[in-house]
Amino acid sequence: MASSSSNLISLKTSDGTVFKVERALAKTMKTVQAIIEEADANIYMIPIHNVFSHHMDMIIDYYKLSVAGKSKEFSVEKLDNDELKDFLLAVHYLNMEDLFEVLTQAVADRLEKKSVGYVRKYFGIENDFTPEEYAAIRKKNDWAFKGDDIEPEEDEEKQEE
Amino acid sequence: MVIIETITQDLSSKRGKLDEDRISTLPEDVRSKILSFLPTKTAVATSLLSPKWRYFWQQHLSVLDFDDDSFEPNEDRFELFKTFAVFVNSVFLLRKPCHVHKMTLSCIQSLVDDKFCFNSVNTWVRSVIGPHLNDLHLTLYSDDGYCFEPPINLSSCINLLSLSLEGAVYFNLQRAKGIRLPSLKKLHLDIGYVLVTSVSALLSGCPILETLDLYFETEEYGILCVPPSLKKLKMRLGNGNSGASFEIDAPGLKYLDISEFTFGNVGNLQHVVEASLNIHPPPGAFAYTLVKLLDTLSGVKHLVLCLSTTKWLLSGPTDLRFPEFQHLLHLELILPWFNSNCLLSLLQTCHLLQVLIIENHKEQSPLPRWAAHPSVPSCLVSHLTFVQLKGYRGSRDELLFAKYILQKGLILKTVIIVDISADIRKKFDNLKRLSDVPRASGMCRLTYD
Numbered sequence: 162m163a164s165s166s167s168n169l170i171s172l173k174t175s176d177g178t179v180f181k182v183e184r185a186l187a188k189t190m191k192t193v194q195a196i197i198e199e200a201d202a203n204i205y206m207i208p209i210h211n212v213f214s215h216h217m218d219m220i221i222d223y224y225k226l227s228v229a230g231k232s233k234e235f236s237v238e239k240l241d242n243d244e245l246k247d248f249l250l251a252v253h254y255l256n257m258e259d260l261f262e263v264l265t266q267a268v269a270d271r272l273e274k275k276s277v278g279y280v281r282k283y284f285g286i287e288n289d290f291t292p293e294e295y296a297a298i299r300k301k302n303d304w305a306f307k308g309d310d311i312e313p314e315e316d317e318e319k320q321e322e
Numbered sequence: 323m324v325i326i327e328t329i330t331q332d333l334s335s336k337r338g339k340l341d342e343d344r345i346s347t348l349p350e351d352v353r354s355k356i357l358s359f360l361p362t363k364t365a366v367a368t369s370l371l372s373p374k375w376r377y378f379w380q381q382h383l384s385v386l387d388f389d390d391d392s393f394e395p396n397e398d399r400f401e402l403f404k405t406f407a408v409f410v411n412s413v414f415l416l417r418k419p420c421h422v423h424k425m426t427l428s429c430i431q432s433l434v435d436d437k438f439c440f441n442s443v444n445t446w447v448r449s450v451i452g453p454h455l456n457d458l459h460l461t462l463y464s465d466d467g468y469c470f471e472p473p474i475n476l477s478s479c480i481n482l483l484s485l486s487l488e489g490a491v492y493f494n495l496q497r498a499k500g501i502r503l504p505s506l507k508k509l510h511l512d513i514g515y516v517l518v519t520s521v522s523a524l525l526s527g528c529p530i531l532e533t534l535d536l537y538f539e540t541e542e543y544g545i546l547c548v549p550p551s552l553k554k555l556k557m558r559l560g561n562g563n564s565g566a567s568f569e570i571d572a573p574g575l576k577y578l579d580i581s582e583f584t585f586g587n588v589g590n591l592q593h594v595v596e597a598s599l600n601i602h603p604p605p606g607a608f609a610y611t612l613v614k615l616l617d618t619l620s621g622v623k624h625l626v627l628c629l630s631t632t633k634w635l636l637s638g639p640t641d642l643r644f645p646e647f648q649h650l651l652h653l654e655l656i657l658p659w660f661n662s663n664c665l666l667s668l669l670q671t672c673h674l675l676q677v678l679i680i681e682n683h684k685e686q687s688p689l690p691r692w693a694a695h696p697s698v699p700s701c702l703v704s705h706l707t708f709v710q711l712k713g714y715r716g717s718r719d720e721l722l723f724a725k726y727i728l729q730k731g732l733i734l735k736t737v738i739i740v741d742i743s744a745d746i747r748k749k750f751d752n753l754k755r756l757s758d759v760p761r762a763s764g765m766c767r768l769t770y771d
Contacts, residue, residue, distance in 0.1 A: 246348070253352055265352070269359030277370045284348060286372045298370060304408045305366045307393055 170197070171206045178214040179206065186224045191256035209255065216251040223260055232259070237267050242283055245271070354382040358424075361387045362413055383417045386425040386450070390432045399466070400439075403432035407442050414449060421454035428461040433490070435467035443470060455479045459486040477502040477527075486510040498523035508533040518544030518566045525549055545569050545586055558582060563602050563630070578619075581628070585611065591618040600628035609635050609642055616645040626654040629683065633658040640664075640692045644671045654679040662723035663692035669699035676705050682713035682720065702730045710738040716752035725759050734763040740771045 170187040172180045187193050196207055223235050237245055249264045272280055281288055290298070299306060348356075357365045357379060365379045388410050396402035406429070427446060433439050443462065450458070451473070458479070462470050469490045474497060476482075482503050491513045493501075498520040506528045511521070518540050525531070531549045536557040543565040548555060552572040559566060559582035567586030570578075576593055581600040585607070591597075597619055603611065612634050619625070625647070627635070632655055635642075647653075650672045655665075660682045669675065709727055714720055728737065739756065743749045753770045761768075 249352065250348070253349065261355070265355045266359050269356050272356070273360060273364055277367065280368070281371050284353075284371070286375065288372055290370075290373060294373075295370065298376070302366075302369065304412050305363070305369070307405055307409070 172217070173206050173208045174212050174214045174217055175210055176213050178217070180214070180217050180221075182221070186221070189224065189257050189259070191258075192254060211254045212251040213247075216248055219248065220252070220255075220257070220260065223263075227259070232263075235263065237264065242271065246283075353378070357382055358385040361389060361392060363389070363392050363409070366413065380416050381418050382420075383413070384420050384423050386413070386422055386427075388413075388426065388446075389428045391428065391430060395431065399432045400434050400436060403429070403434065403439055403442075406432055407438075410442070410446060414446070421452070422450040423454055424457035425450045425455070426457075426459040426461075428459075430461060430463045430489075433462060433464035433466065433468040435464070439468055444473070448473060448475070451475055452478055453480050455482055457484045458482060459484075459488075460491070461486075461488040462491065463489040471497060472501065474500040479503065481505050484508040484510075488512040490514065492516060493520055493524065495520045495523055498527075502527040504529065506531055510535045512537045514560075515539045515541075518542045518546050522547045540564050540566055542566060546583070548572060553577070555579070567604070582630070585615060588615060588618055592621045594619050594622055596624040597622050598626040598628065599631045601634070602630045603634040607634075608639055609637060610639075613642060613645055616647075620646075621649055622647065623649050624652040625650060626656075628656045629658055632656060636661055636664055638690045638692070640690055642667075644668050647672045648674070650675055652677040654681075656681045657683060659684050660717060660719050660723070661692055662719045662726070663694050665723060666699060666726070667692065667695045669701060670695060670697070673700050674705050675701040677708045678706060679710045680712065682711070682715070684713070684715065684717075698730050702727070703732050705733070706731055707733055707735045709734065709736070710740070712740040714739050714741045714752070715743055716741065716748060716755070721752075721755060724756055728756070728759045728761050728766070728768070730762055731766065732762050734761070734766040736767055736769065738769045738771070 168184050169181040170184055170193070172182060172187070172193065174180065187197070193207055193209065197204060219237075223232070226232050226235050237248070240248060245264070245268060249261075249268060252260050252264055272283065275283075280286075357368065362383070365383065368379050369376050388406075390402065390406045393402060393405055393409070396405070425447075427443070429443070433443075447458075447460070460470065462468070469492050470487075472487065472491070472493055477500070482505055485503065485506060485508070487510070489512070491511075493516065495517060501524060507530060509525075509528060509531055512535075516538050519542065521536070521538065522544070525534070525546075525548055528549055530551050532551060533554045534548060534552055534556070537560060539560040541561075541564055544567075546557065546566060546568045548557075548568070548570055550572050551574065552570075553574050554577040555570070555572070555575060556577075556579040557568070558580075562582055563584065564582075565584055567584040568580065569587045570591075571587075571589030573590055574593060575591055577596050578591065578594050579598040581598075582602070584602040584604055586604075599615075601612075601615075603609075612631065636658065644667060651674060653672060653675055657680060665680070669678075706727075709731070711720070711724060714724075724737075724739065727734070731737075739752075741749050741752055743752065756770070757768060
């Protein structure tokens with residue numbers, strides 16, 4: 162394994178920035194941990210695809226807060242929906258359990274009580290139902306939609322954040 | 323500490339290319355995880371997103387969250403329950419039979435005293451009970467006589483970590499004795515009438531419990547015994563002083579909040595950092611007993627003493643030795659009446675105190691009389707920066723105390739007086755008297771309300 166004198170692991174993000182992070186932080190990234198364990202010799206630099214430097218900044222913020230017992234203060238409110246999705250995917254790739262839970266909860270919070278059209282747009286889902294199919298499902302499963310006002314034809318341009 | 327050295331080598335951004343691949347669809351396990359955070363009604367609605375999503379929710383529902391409040395309100399509560407029940411039953415039938423590890427069931431609008439309600443709720447709970455259940459939260463309100471009794475086979479939830487029962491829930495002693503929850507770490511009970519001994523019996527079946535939040539009503543003189551594993555304890559009786567007492571021997575306890583119980587027995591509470599006490603004295607007990615309790619809280623940093631406790635304290639005897647609060651930084655006192663001598667004697671032992679908040683209720687006249695202490699409390703000279711007096715009326719004793727604080731508080735920064743006098747002129751008089759007092763601290767700001 163890496164020499165004991167080195168407590169830092171070098172991670173290179175997709176945009177070419179190198180971060181030297183504490184071993185303890187690298188351990189929370191199961192993907193990185195697996196790479197370290199598989200390598201026989203000392204590993205100098207671990208590339209992390211799909212992760213950009215702004216993601217690493219936030220990951221380090223979260224780590225600092227959770228070490229101080231203040232993980233509840235971590236907030237992703239300032240991120241727009243696309244940025245949040247990006248970040249979620251980066252953390253998913255790195256396989257970081259706690260932070261992943263925090264981010265999926267944040268995404269779920271933003272989706273709750275939103276219309277079907279909004280959710281489609283958010284996930285980038287193509288609506289390949291025909292209007293007849295759509296109406297048929299709504300009718301067949303109307304037990305599920307009591308109290309909702311989901312209209313079959315929605316103007317997705319009208320959806321607001 | 324985390325050290326970051328950013329050595330930027332290649333600044334060319336490859337972001338544009340990755341955009342398409344990532345935003346179009348999220349991986350299945352991520353979508354499934356997101357679904358698990360949504361109320362089940364929303365998760366089911368994802369069937370409308372696209373053909374690919376049509377049956378997705380059915381395959382991936384291991385977290386259930388049902389809420390009767392998310393249905394169209396109906397004046398006929400039973401009708402609402404039936405609509406709700408159709409939804410819940412359909413979800414149970416259509417989902418792939420994978421293990422449920424978390425269920426939240428909230429019925430606050432629709433429960434009535436009908437067999438259908440009883441059978442439905444019991445069946446739903448029974449169908450998730452088992453070794454895979456980690457979290458169970460039931461909120462069941464009814465002003466109609468409906469009542470939920472936790473089933474004895476709750477004991478098969480050997481991996482249950484968190485249990486919350488709120489509302490119309492009842493269990494008798496027999497039932498409580500039969501329930502064992504060996505993995506339970508967190509318990510929240512917010513219920514109506516139940517015997518103290520039944521609650522103790524239930525708690526004895528939770529040997530590794532760490533967080534307990536208890537609210538119930540009782541008329542019994544029983545003793546509530548809590549598990550020794552507790553780290554955080556909040557317990558309140560809903561119907562005032564019933565005579566029920568407690569036995570707490572939890573060496574790892576850090577947070578304590580007790581209200582409306584009569585003092586019973588405690589072990590060592592030296593690790594408690596934050597405590598709030600609204601405790602009744604046992605019949606005939608002098609304040610010596612209270613001091614014994616406060617002595618065990620030797621490590622407390624944040625302390626709130628409410629009406630019942632302070633009444634007990636102020637009733638004397640007046641030669642009381644106050645406990646040494648070596649670590650106390652924040653003290654809040656809700657007083658039945660004002661007694662500056664007693665307060666100043668108490669402050670003698672709070673050497674590191676930074677924040678002092680007093681709320682005066684003035685329920686009765688100030689008896690007995692406490693002797694004045696000759697020396698200035700050390701905290702006034704070296705640590706006290708914030709003082710707030712609520713319920714101020716400008717009485718002679720209150721004025722004495724306020725003046726003393728202002729004159730001796732060497733490093734005071736903020737003094738807030740909340741005056742509740744009805745007469746504006748009296749208020750103005752009171753304010754004038756205090757603002758004229760020479761202050762020991764140059765940076766002391768007096769805020770008057």
